[in-house]
Amino acid sequence: MFELAKELQRDCILMAEWPLCTVLLMNDSQYPWFILVPRVAGAKEVIDLPEPQQIQFWQESAKLSRLLQDTFMPDKLNVAALGNMVPQLHVHHIARFKTDIAWPKPVWGLFSAKPYEDKEIAKIKANFV
Amino acid sequence: MFELAKELQRDCILMAEWPLCTVLLMNDSQYPWFILVPRVAGAKEVIDLPEPQQIQFWQESAKLSRLLQDTFMPDKLNVAALGNMVPQLHVHHIARFKTDIAWPKPVWGLFSAKPYEDKEIAKIKANFV
Numbered sequence: 190m191f192e193l194a195k196e197l198q199r200d201c202i203l204m205a206e207w208p209l210c211t212v213l214l215m216n217d218s219q220y221p222w223f224i225l226v227p228r229v230a231g232a233k234e235v236i237d238l239p240e241p242q243q244i245q246f247w248q249e250s251a252k253l254s255r256l257l258q259d260t261f262m263p264d265k266l267n268v269a270a271l272g273n274m275v276p277q278l279h280v281h282h283i284a285r286f287k288t289d290i291a292w293p294k295p296v297w298g299l300f301s302a303k304p305y306e307d308k309e310i311a312k313i314k315a316n317f318v
Numbered sequence: 319m320f321e322l323a324k325e326l327q328r329d330c331i332l333m334a335e336w337p338l339c340t341v342l343l344m345n346d347s348q349y350p351w352f353i354l355v356p357r358v359a360g361a362k363e364v365i366d367l368p369e370p371q372q373i374q375f376w377q378e379s380a381k382l383s384r385l386l387q388d389t390f391m392p393d394k395l396n397v398a399a400l401g402n403m404v405p406q407l408h409v410h411h412i413a414r415f416k417t418d419i420a421w422p423k424p425v426w427g428l429f430s431a432k433p434y435e436d437k438e439i440a441k442i443k444a445n446f447v
Contacts, residue, residue: 234395236380254364265401267402269396297424
């Protein structure tokens, strides 16, 4: 049975439940940083999903990518399935700006997270309704 | 007209031409590190591709992922579209091991590349024929 990994529960805020994926916001106000988690028990790699679910997954990824472009107008999207620390399949979708603190480096492991204020979260979540 | 980015020409070795993508090997013997580049001029994000090409792209990505699993038997795959430094759409596919020098960190920007010897390249390329 699928259960969201403890680290993702601890570090993220639930934005929405899409047909295949749970959509999370990383609680780090330094970047618009979202994570898609397919609700499929035991999956570690995208290719662990049955082929129809892989197609569904990338459709939801494209939907999230377009939402990030339309909402935040970033210079670049970073879309990445890493999972070296948290093996449960989860795919980062990060809106990157030439002015963000990590640019042009990848964001992982660089700076400690700065949590959002509640009203900021509510504003971001409004895009998912 | 599509032309491979200069940085990718400089840092990578051509492995194969698949229907949509050029398959490159990063010339860094520290990790089995491959890059898929769709031969579509001007694309920066996967969602810049027309939808049938997005499906084709992820099929070729899945094929490469399975090839990496079968050939290298890694602990984890890292699949990532970043492009902060090289804007031409290219997607990293890296076979990661708990024993590699960067584990569990992402590989980008950590260590200088150690080029392959010619015979090592020939051996890896044999998997793409």
